[in-house]
Amino acid sequence: MLQIILADSELELIPQEIWTHPAVLRHSRKRSKKPREMLLDATYHHSALKGEDKKRRGRPDIVHTFLLLTQDSILNKKGKLQVWIHTRGDNLIWVNPEVRPPKNYNRFVGLVEELFRVGWVPTKTNPLFILERGVPYGEILKRAESLSRSRGRGVKKVVLSPVGKRVDLYEYLREFAEKDGEVKDLVLTIGGFPHGDYISNVYDLADESISISPDLLTVWTVVAEVLTTFRLAAGVRPWEEGEGG
Numbered sequence: 001m002l003q004i005i006l007a008d009s010e011l012e013l014i015p016q017e018i019w020t021h022p023a024v025l026r027h028s029r030k031r032s033k034k035p036r037e038m039l040l041d042a043t044y045h046h047s048a049l050k051g052e053d054k055k056r057r058g059r060p061d062i063v064h065t066f067l068l069l070t071q072d073s074i075l076n077k078k079g080k081l082q083v084w085i086h087t088r089g090d091n092l093i094w095v096n097p098e099v100r101p102p103k104n105y106n107r108f109v110g111l112v113e114e115l116f117r118v119g120w121v122p123t124k125t126n127p128l129f130i131l132e133r134g135v136p137y138g139e140i141l142k143r144a145e146s147l148s149r150s151r152g153r154g155v156k157k158v159v160l161s162p163v164g165k166r167v168d169l170y171e172y173l174r175e176f177a178e179k180d181g182e183v184k185d186l187v188l189t190i191g192g193f194p195h196g197d198y199i200s201n202v203y204d205l206a207d208e209s210i211s212i213s214p215d216l217l218t219v220w221t222v223v224a225e226v227l228t229t230f231r232l233a234a235g236v237r238p239w240e241e242g243e244g245g
Ligand SMILES: C[S@@+](CC[C@H](N)C(=O)[O-])C[C@H]1O[C@@H](n2cnc3c(N)ncnc32)[C@H](O)[C@@H]1O
Pocket: 159, 160, 161, 162, 163, 189, 190, 191, 192, 193, 194, 195, 196, 197, 198, 210, 211, 212, 213, 214, 215, 216, 217, 218, 219, 222
């Protein structure tokens, strides 16, 4: 099984310091919604951000694309994937593996704003997403580990980073194929930000950090590579029941 933690994702409500900025007010009027209830989105609020924040904050589109790729993947359909979203400000979004996120970006934004307001969507009894506040990255890693251990699996914790140890991803992931009836789970951390490095202490908590290409890749390219390569390396086949990974 593969678990992916999207760490330090740039998904947050508009911070109070910029509620009265003209760009934010303009967008708020257009959407007939209060700034405090809206997601920060660099497409609309770029001029309200300063310095390094301009290059990095307000990227719900990264989380949206991530979820479109993961939730519709063959690996997920075969029950071999669990994803966790960690956000700036230490929120955890738990994702029901059954969830199919809205394909439309504006609908996705509306759903996540409702999630920040209520704590679950669409209903408490049958949630697709649950938001928990005050959950740092290290705690999410522990939960991912205990999920694997409760299934009797060993775990390897790996961080993806352009400056990690260079690997051939397919060869590296062969370790997670079944050997003599034993299978290890992989808990993989990918950065949910477009620029800069992790804010959380991901490197301290990992077994190792790996790089999969000499190029600096976008988050969606990394996720696409990982989902298919893990499935092939671990021997998870679309037409067969319950084998591999
Ligand atoms: C767009 S990058 C962020 C850019 C940032 N400058 C950095 O150094 O990570 C977002 C995430 O994609 C992953 N990533 C991008 N290129 C990678 C590569 N060549 N090898 C491994 N992971 C990569 C990492 O998980 C990274 O945190």
